[in-house]
Amino acid sequence: MQTIWITGGSSGIGFATAKEFINNNWQVVISSSNKIKLESAKKKLELNNNNNNNNNNKNLVHTIVCDISSKNNVDETINSIEKNIGKIDIALLNASAYSPNKNQIFDISNYELLIDVNIKGTLYCVNKLKDVMKNRNNTIAIISSPLGYRGWPTAGAYGISKAAQLSLSESLYFDFKKLNINVRVICPGFIDTEATKKNSFKMPFLKSAEYAGKKIFDRLTKGKEFEIIFPYLIVYFFKFTRILPYKIYFYIWKKLGNF
Numbered sequence: 001m002q003t004i005w006i007t008g009g010s011s012g013i014g015f016a017t018a019k020e021f022i023n024n025n026w027q028v029v030i031s032s033s034n035k036i037k038l039e040s041a042k043k044k045l046e047l048n049n050n051n052n053n054n055n056n057n058k059n060l061v062h063t064i065v066c067d068i069s070s071k072n073n074v075d076e077t078i079n080s081i082e083k084n085i086g087k088i089d090i091a092l093l094n095a096s097a098y099s100p101n102k103n104q105i106f107d108i109s110n111y112e113l114l115i116d117v118n119i120k121g122t123l124y125c126v127n128k129l130k131d132v133m134k135n136r137n138n139t140i141a142i143i144s145s146p147l148g149y150r151g152w153p154t155a156g157a158y159g160i161s162k163a164a165q166l167s168l169s170e171s172l173y174f175d176f177k178k179l180n181i182n183v184r185v186i187c188p189g190f191i192d193t194e195a196t197k198k199n200s201f202k203m204p205f206l207k208s209a210e211y212a213g214k215k216i217f218d219r220l221t222k223g224k225e226f227e228i229i230f231p232y233l234i235v236y237f238f239k240f241t242r243i244l245p246y247k248i249y250f251y252i253w254k255k256l257g258n259f
């Protein structure tokens, strides 16, 4: 049986993706930092698993509390999965902190939090996974965001963390080929989750977490491409903004929200 480890699997995209993998008979380990949230997610996934006749009531759902901003916690979690549950075929590095800075007031503690969770947390996972996955043809999939493509107003801390994940994924794609580990990056458009409920602007082409879960399952299991994006139209629009000269880029933002 194949095993996926999903960081931040207690809600949103991680939770919906876990459900999709379970429905397809994968063994799923979800982790997150909040024990109560994680236990509640486990109950929902088990209920879904028991209602799914294909699974013959096999226990496919596992949870481990893991705050990815703690290197020790990450190391212990990966060791425990490999020893007690199964070898990790896919690690979906999805966990993320998100706090938009609506007032545009620079707050160093917000930067520190997002660097600790989104950047250092991702690095701790990669650091341990490279040792256990070496020469096994496994996959590390990192969820970044189109907000990493360019600097957005109100999203400085989140933006740098997502840009870092994107750049890291590209670099590791080359380096980890030598270890026989596949590195892939996922950039969803706007998905309706606890995180995006914090946004006060109208999100174009907003999709459900279930939609994202299905896309991630399909593309991770049926394709091999480095980059996974959805929905195409909005993500290609964000990609296009990358080549705009500053004059035009700043003008668009001024028109959109008086930035």
Ligand SMILES: NC(=O)c1ccc[n+]([C@@H]2O[C@H](COP(=O)([O-])OP(=O)(O)OC[C@H]3O[C@@H](n4cnc5c(N)ncnc54)[C@H](OP(=O)(O)O)[C@@H]3O)[C@@H](O)[C@H]2O)c1
Pocket (backbone or CB within 6 Å): 007, 008, 009, 010, 011, 012, 013, 014, 031, 032, 033, 034, 035, 037, 038, 066, 067, 068, 069, 093, 094, 095, 096, 097, 098, 117, 121, 143, 144, 145, 146, 187, 188, 189, 190, 191, 192, 193, 194, 195, 196
């Ligand atoms: N939603 C979107 O529109 C969108 C678009 C592009 C990219 N993304 C990316 O997709 C991923 C999932 O986002 P989402 O929208 O599904 O967010 P979400 O619903 O807020 O879920 C975030 C998850 O991360 C966990 N988490 C937070 N801090 C953690 C920590 N220190 N250690 C371990 N887990 C932690 C949370 O659980 P606990 O609180 O229990 O720790 C939760 O399970 C993120 O990487 C995000 O950047 C989202």
